[in-house]
Amino acid sequence: MKDVLVIYYSQSGQLEDIARSISKPMLEDEQVQVDYYEIKMLDAFPFPWTGDVFFNVFPETFQQIPQAVHPPPSYILEKQYDLILFHYQVWYLSPSIPINSFLKSPYATAILKDRPVVTISGSRNMWAKAQDKVKALLLANGATLVGNIALTDRHYNLVSVVTIVDWLFSGIKRRAFGFFPLPGVSDADISGASRYGEIINHSLKNGNFEYLQAALVAAGAVDFKFFLVSMDKKGNRMFQIWSTLILKNPEKRKFLITCFQYYVLFALYIVSPIVFLIELVLYPLLYFIKIRKEKTHYQGV
Ligand SMILES: Cc1cc2nc3c(=O)[nH]c(=O)nc-3n(C[C@H](O)[C@H](O)[C@H](O)COP(=O)(O)O)c2cc1C
Incomplete structure (x- = not known):
């Protein structure tokens, strides 16, 4: 039996959908037990956002200043997981405040120390430097990064700015002004992400993560745009x-x-x-x- 912990935070539900899709093959496998842990802030962030609050979180987000998070359930703190799927979103080219706050809390070391971790980001498209920052925090918690998946909005950069602002400020995933494409990670990419779950499950059951990242990249898990x-x-x-x-x-x-x-x-x-x-x-x-x-x-x- 293998134990997997799925960690995520999500405002719109997009990252939760991604987390459910990736963990599906493991959830359906009788030899794998999957637990879910949603990070919750003591002072929750609003969704939809207002312009004032959206820009006001910039300095603390970028300087990675943590805030208080609710403690995870005690059974999660006590288990020694065989693998952790760590889902995060990017705010201002950095891990979001909830993610940074969790990674800087004492709960993070308890859960992550000496554990293999796969990071999964669901962002607009600029995740690269945030991944470096998450990597550093995982290392500080004694975790071993064994894989990374970066899911993004694949539309043109300047188009996705318009559509994401409409989404985050209205709270609805819709076509901005009636003619723009839908915002965020596409439904096809979200449901298709379960193929990465299959690849991860294969490594998990072999107990060997050495070739995991190469297999994920070959399956399209990281779209590099210089x-x-x-x-x-x-x-x-x-x-x-x-x-x-x-x-x-x-x-x-x-x-x-x-x-x-x-x-x-x-x-x-x-x-x-x-x-x-x-x-x-x-x-x-x-x-x-x-x-x-x-x-x-x-x-x-
Ligand atoms: C305050 C804020 C700043 C953001 N900054 C970025 C960014 O720098 N790069 C990026 O690719 N996406 C950025 N996003 C989009 C998020 O990464 C994410 O895709 C979106 O908020 C949906 O996540 P959710 O699952 O929490 O709803 C930002 C979102 C918010 C709310």
Whole structure:
């Protein structure tokens, strides 16, 4: 008998659907026992979001400042799981506050220490640097990362910004303005994610995770897009400056957050298309300088 723990946090239910789809083959396997643990915050975040709250969580999210989480049930803390499926979403190029808070709580070490972990992100499309941050927190908790799956919205970057904002601010997964595509990870990708569950289950039952990540990548679990990683890195540098500035000037917080809002729009709709064109022209050169290395890094564990 193998014990698997599925950890997740989800506001809209998207990440919960992903978690259920990936764990389905294990749930249907009589030799595997699956437990689910949903991270719950003492002070819950609103869903749908309002513009004010959405931007106001930026500095604490990016600086990875934790908040209090409810304790997990005691039977989860006491069990020694054979595998943990750790689902998270990205907020501001970082793990979301609930995820960061759990990973920095004493419960995380109790559950994760010396356990193999597969990370699964459900984000808009910029997950790469957040994965590096989650990796560091897993390592700090003594866990061993054995696999990674990154599910994203596959539409164009600037299209998915519009559709995700409509979704997060309305609370409804619908076609923004009647003609945009549906937001978030597609239904096909969510239900198709159970094939990753089958691959994971195979490794679990063999007790060997060595080739798991290669098998997941071959099945399409990590869609590497060099331009998104490049934007993610540049965004991290700028977010570091903005979040430090806002946290150091609490009396000007409201004003600075409004400025940050305009900066994000400017960076997305003016700077990013220009950078995209430049990097497209330089692609052959960039490929040898860094893209090859980044692809290996982000498709690995
Ligand atoms: C405050 C906030 C910031 C977000 N920032 C990012 C981001 O930087 N990159 C990204 O790919 N997705 C981002 N997203 C989208 C989330 O990763 C996620 O896909 C979406 O919120 C749905 O998750 P749910 O399962 O919790 O409903 C953000 C969402 C929120 C609420």
